Amino acid sequence: MKENQIFKGNIIFAPTPEEIKICAKSYVIVRNGIVEGIYDKLPEVYWREKVKDYDECLILPGFVDLHAHAPQFYQCGIGLDKELIDWLNDHTLPLENRFSDPVFAWEAYSQFANELIRQGTVRSCIFATIHKESTGLLFEILMEKGIGAFVGKINMDRNCADFLKEETETSILETEELIVKYGNHPLVKPILTPRFAPTSSDKLLSAIGELAKKYNLPVQSHLSENRSEVKWVSELFPFHSTYSDVYLDFGLFGQTPTLMAHGIHLTDRELELIKDNNVMLVHCPESNINIASGIMPVRKWLQKGIRIGLGSDVGAGHTLAMSKAVVRAIQLSKIMKVFDPQVRPLNTAEAFYMATRGGGSFFGKVGSFEKGYSFDAIVIEDDPGITGHLSLEERFQRFLYTGDDRSIIARFVAGRQIG
Numbered sequence: 001m002k003e004n005q006i007f008k009g010n011i012i013f014a015p016t017p018e019e020i021k022i023c024a025k026s027y028v029i030v031r032n033g034i035v036e037g038i039y040d041k042l043p044e045v046y047w048r049e050k051v052k053d054y055d056e057c058l059i060l061p062g063f064v065d066l067h068a069h070a071p072q073f074y075q076c077g078i079g080l081d082k083e084l085i086d087w088l089n090d091h092t093l094p095l096e097n098r099f100s101d102p103v104f105a106w107e108a109y110s111q112f113a114n115e116l117i118r119q120g121t122v123r124s125c126i127f128a129t130i131h132k133e134s135t136g137l138l139f140e141i142l143m144e145k146g147i148g149a150f151v152g153k154i155n156m157d158r159n160c161a162d163f164l165k166e167e168t169e170t171s172i173l174e175t176e177e178l179i180v181k182y183g184n185h186p187l188v189k190p191i192l193t194p195r196f197a198p199t200s201s202d203k204l205l206s207a208i209g210e211l212a213k214k215y216n217l218p219v220q221s222h223l224s225e226n227r228s229e230v231k232w233v234s235e236l237f238p239f240h241s242t243y244s245d246v247y248l249d250f251g252l253f254g255q256t257p258t259l260m261a262h263g264i265h266l267t268d269r270e271l272e273l274i275k276d277n278n279v280m281l282v283h284c285p286e287s288n289i290n291i292a293s294g295i296m297p298v299r300k301w302l303q304k305g306i307r308i309g310l311g312s313d314v315g316a317g318h319t320l321a322m323s324k325a326v327v328r329a330i331q332l333s334k335i336m337k338v339f340d341p342q343v344r345p346l347n348t349a350e351a352f353y354m355a356t357r358g359g360g361s362f363f364g365k366v367g368s369f370e371k372g373y374s375f376d377a378i379v380i381e382d383d384p385g386i387t388g389h390l391s392l393e394e395r396f397q398r399f400l401y402t403g404d405d406r407s408i409i410a411r412f413v414a415g416r417q418i419g
């Protein structure tokens with residue numbers, strides 16, 4: 001990569017949840033993949049350098065998807081008129097079983113990665129399956145394509161279909177082998193991934209907690225997605241006071257950076273634990289609607305100081321397009337208002353922040369164009385025939401609601417163009 005890169009266009013980002021910052025016809029200077037600064041006039045020192053001029057286009061931070069199941073990509077939109085258990089048994093588990101075949105996995109994971117890029121997702125936290133070899137392929141495909149990601153081999157040794165049930169020792173061993181093999185890449189890294197508390201024995205959860213500590217690795221799992229799951233966890237783990245305490249007691253709840261998908265039905269104690277341990281919740285609005293899990297009280301959680309990012313939760317969510325997760329998060333917060341007029345719905349800045357700088361914080365300085373941030377960007381070319389009379393902020397909002405991958409003409413991760 002060249003040392004300096006200079007991009008010109010209408011630069012739009014959310015440095016805080018309160019603000020959409022708009023720099024019209026400006027220059028962003030990138031050094032070794034890192035943003036050096038934004039200037040309305042190009043400083044003289046750069047006059048001899050080449051400028052990539054995107055003219056009237058919008059330059060936005062690329063999207064960050066904090067929760068996706070790569071093996072479920074083929075089932076997006078399928079069987080979503082069913083209830084959770086039928087959906088899992090009829091579609092998800094048989095599909096995940098096919099990843100025991102590395103040839104199938106290579107093809108399916110390549111398609112998944114291509115779609116991430118197409119939809120403008122530049123960083124993602126991904127669940128694979130229990131299979132070591134195909135999970136290794138997922139690491140390699142993402143590295144080759146230049147996407148930033150945390151990738152987790154699922155651990156699962158009980159309460160699941162026999163064909164996906166691991167031997168406890170094998171699960172631990174294979175997880176560690178992947179950590180050792182793929183632990184040193186700058187963009188694609190391992191993350192510990194117990195599927196969720198009910199599908200792991202105490203012994204397995206405890207060993208995963210030990211691995212997190214030993215290798216100082218982050219953790220991702222599911223938490224309190226629906227009420228029957230919460231009840232089930234309380235029956236399976238009678239000696240832990242809440243669902244969150246199960247993870248906490250096994251070293252999987254903020255002892256290292258932790259993502260918990262959903263977190264819809266939480267007690268006051270759990271909210272305290274989440275905040276005090278700096279656990280990040282992942283709001284997956286499309287998925288919550290599709291499988292009728294509930295609606296996260298986002299405003300309430302934000303007011304308690306909890307960090308929230310957005311996830312597609314493909315394939316319970318039916319699209320990898322994070323612009324649609326932004327829109328759906330706003331829509332769901334408005335539905336909350338229907339039930340409780342006191343609730344203030346999310347605004348565009350807040351929801352966009354979650355899908356960029358908020359979620360990006362799990363990766364470090366990602367999701368913004370402030371000095372020192374990774375230059376992770378997408379370039380939007382909308383229809384001048386329609387948008388010619390709109391302000392930049394209006395064009396930005398219009399892209400989120402009505403745009404799609406056809407509007408995205410370039411994608412960058414750490415300064416490298418990946419699509």
Ligand SMILES: [Zn+2]
Pocket residue numbers: 067069222261313
């Ligand atoms: Zn999930």
